[in-house]
Amino acid sequence: MPTLENNALVFRFLEIDPEARFSIDFQRTLRIPDSERDYPLPPGFGRFPLRHVEDYAALPAHTRRRGGVILPLWQAEALWLNFGGGWGGDLPVAVKVAAGKINAVTGETWTAPLNRNPQDYVVWPEQPWLDGFAIEPGVIRQFVAMPLGEGYSVEEQLTEDAEWGGLQISVTPMRREAWERLKTSHSVGLMEEVAFSMSSCASAEMGLGAGGRMRQSIESDPYTLEDWDQRATQRVFVTLWHASRWRALTGEPVPTEPPSAEDYARAGLPWFQHYGRGAEPLHGSDRLAGVKSVGTLHSEKTETSFPGSHDVATPEPVRLGPGAKGPREIKHGLDW
Amino acid sequence: MKQGGQSFGSHLRSLREAKARTDPAFSLRQLAQRCGVTPPYLSRLERDEVAPPSEEVLRLLAAELGEDTDVMLALGGKISTDLRAAILARPKLFAELIRSLKDVPDHAVLRLVRDVADGDW
Numbered sequence: 001m002p003t004l005e006n007n008a009l010v011f012r013f014l015e016i017d018p019e020a021r022f023s024i025d026f027q028r029t030l031r032i033p034d035s036e037r038d039y040p041l042p043p044g045f046g047r048f049p050l051r052h053v054e055d056y057a058a059l060p061a062h063t064r065r066r067g068g069v070i071l072p073l074w075q076a077e078a079l080w081l082n083f084g085g086g087w088g089g090d091l092p093v094a095v096k097v098a099a100g101k102i103n104a105v106t107g108e109t110w111t112a113p114l115n116r117n118p119q120d121y122v123v124w125p126e127q128p129w130l131d132g133f134a135i136e137p138g139v140i141r142q143f144v145a146m147p148l149g150e151g152y153s154v155e156e157q158l159t160e161d162a163e164w165g166g167l168q169i170s171v172t173p174m175r176r177e178a179w180e181r182l183k184t185s186h187s188v189g190l191m192e193e194v195a196f197s198m199s200s201c202a203s204a205e206m207g208l209g210a211g212g213r214m215r216q217s218i219e220s221d222p223y224t225l226e227d228w229d230q231r232a233t234q235r236v237f238v239t240l241w242h243a244s245r246w247r248a249l250t251g252e253p254v255p256t257e258p259p260s261a262e263d264y265a266r267a268g269l270p271w272f273q274h275y276g277r278g279a280e281p282l283h284g285s286d287r288l289a290g291v292k293s294v295g296t297l298h299s300e301k302t303e304t305s306f307p308g309s310h311d312v313a314t315p316e317p318v319r320l321g322p323g324a325k326g327p328r329e330i331k332h333g334l335d336w
Numbered sequence: 337m338k339q340g341g342q343s344f345g346s347h348l349r350s351l352r353e354a355k356a357r358t359d360p361a362f363s364l365r366q367l368a369q370r371c372g373v374t375p376p377y378l379s380r381l382e383r384d385e386v387a388p389p390s391e392e393v394l395r396l397l398a399a400e401l402g403e404d405t406d407v408m409l410a411l412g413g414k415i416s417t418d419l420r421a422a423i424l425a426r427p428k429l430f431a432e433l434i435r436s437l438k439d440v441p442d443h444a445v446l447r448l449v450r451d452v453a454d455g456d457w
Contacts, residue, residue: 002451003452004450006405009452014446018443066457069452236452236454237457
């Protein structure tokens with residue numbers, strides 16, 4: 001099972017490679033406008049805190065039964081998943097991500113095994129991060145937190161139930177034999193390059209809805225299904241907890257609210273675009289494409305426009321990825 | 337402090353120079369500016385002419401250079417505030433624990449690290 005280190009989930013696969021390490025942290029970010037425009041990638045503003053669920057007896061019994069970790073965020077706050085490796089080489093992993101047990105790549109209900117047709121996982125290091133639900137080739141809708149039970153989450157729209165909320169993640173390493181083969185082939189050089197480039201609500205429980213449109217490809221798996229060691233899969237449930245209730249639960253300070261896209265654009269700060277190896281991106285999910293965005297639902301429910309829905313000007317995005325160096329910017333501190 | 341034969345300053349310099357080879361944002365001047373120190377001070381840090389900086393600056397340097405924060409703090413001879421608090425809460429117990437583990441191989445130490453519990457979902 002993963003460990004919790006410096007607000008990141010760290011997965012190790014000692015039986016495959018004692019040096020291998022894969023981590024996931026959850027980056028604070030701005031919510032892009034919920035419009036028809038496709039936005040480039042926003043930056044990260046640092047890691048969300050993560051805590052062990054089992055440390056908090058005040059959590060509901062069903063949350064405690066699920067185990068995993070708890071993460072505070074505000075209503076309508078966005079987040080992205082930052083994947084990383086480190087230490088002894090970059091053992092490839094297949095990462096399944098679901099929100100409310102709805103797969104973020106296919107829109108289907110969570111299943112444990114990896115599926116190839118359609119592919120229901122992303123592959124690291126090819127995929128350095130994930131910002132939302134895959135709706136079209138090269139386009140996602142941003143992960144945006146909303147209180148569970150109010151009908152905004154993708155889970156509620158697709159299942160008409162608000163049972164799970166949160167994020168569910170599984171990580172499957174490459175088989176040892178396939179990893180040994182890969183290490184000795186010249187493609188390891190390419191992979192290192194990719195890794196370097198990566199460089200007031202009723203419920204406290206939150207689910208993820210579909211926010212604004214963003215340009216992000218989900219890359220197809222360059223390996224075979226047999227290359228993944230599914231006996232070694234590790235998984236974790238991430239409960240999303242309303243930030244306004246964080247202090248009451250943990251005694252820790254309430255996290256600050258992130259800047260708006262308008263504030264960020266006004267400051268003239270950079271946006272990003274990932275350039276992969278030119279592999280065919282996954283098609284995206286028709287099921288997820290049919291989901292209504294948080295902004296659309298808010299307008300329907302309240303007959304008012306969703307805050308921060310107006311488009312903002314973005315400069316030419318900074319290029320990242322194998323074809324362009326540099327990590328996606330993570331700004332520490334929100335006091336700029 | 338040295339790790340793997342490398343001093344704090346030379347480790348810092350090699351991390352920065354590796355980044356600077358492909359990104360001008362990692363020049364001495366620009367990195368110093370982002371970390372709230374002067375370029376001459378950063379230069380002296382890299383040459384081990386001054387003692388390692390504060391925890392705050394070490395954290396900024398780690399974040400900028402993609403180094404693990406605990407590794408950067410350790411190389412700078414510091415212990416992070418949260419670790420210090422944990423040790424001070426039970427100093428005798430933790431001192432004993434760390435001494436008893438100092439020669440234990442990594443894989444055995446990792447068995448002691450608490451897993452994220454998985455449950456029913």
